[in-house]
Amino acid sequence: MKVLITGGAGFIGSVLTPLLIDKGHTVRVVDRGFFGLDHVDNRAQVIDGDILDFNPDWLDPMDAVIHLAGLSNDPMAAFSPRLNYMFNAAGAAIVAQATKSAGISRFVLGSTCSVYGTDDEELVDEERPTNPPYPYAISKLMAERAIGCLSDRQFRPIILRKGTVVGWSPRMRFDLVTNSMVKTAITERRIVVHNPRLWRPLIDVEDAARAYLAAVEADLAVTGIFNISTRNYNLRELAETVADALVDFDIRIRLEVQAQQGLRSYRVLTDKAKAVLHFESVKPMRTTVREVMVNLVTGSVVHLDDPRYYNVKQMELLMAQGLLDDGRPRPLESAIAVSA
DSSP: OEEEEETTTSTTHHHHHHHHHHTTOEEEEEEOOTTOSTTSOTTSEEEEOOGGGOOGGGGTTOSEEEEOOSOOSHHHHHHOHHHHHIIIIIIHHHHHHHHHHTTOOEEEEEEEGGGGOEEEEEEEOTTSOOOOOSHHHHHHHHHHHHHHHHOSSSOEEEEEEEOEEESOOSSOOSSSHHHHHHHHHHHHSEEEESOTTOEEEEEEHHHHHHHHHHHHHSOTTOOEEEEEOSEEEEHHHHHHHHHHHHGGGTOOOEEEEOOOOOSOEEEEOOHHIIIIIOOOOOOOHHHHHHHHHHHHHTTSOSOTTOGGGSHHHHHHHHHHTTSEETTEEOOHHHHHHHHO
8 A cells, every 4th residue: 555644753653654664555754854854764755744734746646644743742732732733633634634535545543542531430442422621632632523524435534542652763752651751760760650540541652553554454444433552551550660670771760659630540441443453552561661771772862851852842942943933834944044
C-alpha cells in the first residue's frame, strides 16, 4: 500500500514509518518539522507541509492515510489553546475531508483514552460515554466526531484511542511519564509521584506503531473506535517498576510520593482491538525502560535538557525565533529569515 502519515516525524510517526516500510508499504510523510525532519527514515518521501493548508495533491496516489499530526497532551493544550483546537480538531477534519474527497477509503486517526476523563472505578470499553474535562481531550473528541460524520460505506475510518505512549523513539521525548521518570532518576536520583492513586493505561511506542499497522492493513469492513494499551498502571506502581528496572544499570533512586490532585484517572479494556484488529501489545514496561536506558548509555542523546525533547519547551523556542506567529505556522523561508 501507499500510506500517507501526517505528523510522521513525531514521536510515534518516526517509529511507525520504518515499520510500514519494512512491511513492504510505501510511505509519504507530511510534517511541518517543528521537531526536526532529519530523523525520519530516509526511505520515506518527506513533505514539509501544514495540515491546516492541506494540499490534496499530497494524496496522489495514496491508498491510506494515518493522521498523527497535532498537539499531543494536556501541557501542550494549556500552552496554546488556540493551536490545540486548530491542529487537533480542525486539522483532523481538514485531512479527513480531503482523504474522503480523494476516494481513499482507509483513514486512521490517532486519538486518546483521556476522552474518558476521570473514571477509574471500573475498566472502561469503547461503549463508555466520554466525559473529557480538559481542552486536549475535548479537541481529540471533536476530531473523532467530525470523522464519524464523514464515515460511510466508502470512507472507512478507524480511531485508535491510545493510552499514554512511552519508550524510545528517534524523535525522543522526556516529557512522557515513563520517560520523564527515567530522566529524573538519571539526573536527580529520584522519582517524584505527584499522586500515587491515579491510573493510566500505558503502551510502548513500538507497540503503538504496530497498532497503526494493524489498523491500516485491516479489512475495509472494519471501522470504528478501539482502545489501545498494554496495561493499566497506577503511578506508584509505575514508579516502582521503573526504579526496579534501573537497578540493572546501577541506578538506585529515592521515591518521593506527593498528594497533588490529578487531571485525569482512568483504566481501559482492550478486548475489542484484540478481537477485531487482531492487535495485542507485547512489550512490558521493564523492557521499555531498558531500551530507553540502552539508547542513553550508547549516546543517542547528548543533552537531556535540549528543548527538542520537550514539546512545550520546543514550541516556546519556535515562537521566540519567529517560527510560529499568531497561532499559525509561517512559511519556512520567511521563518528562517526572521530567526536569522
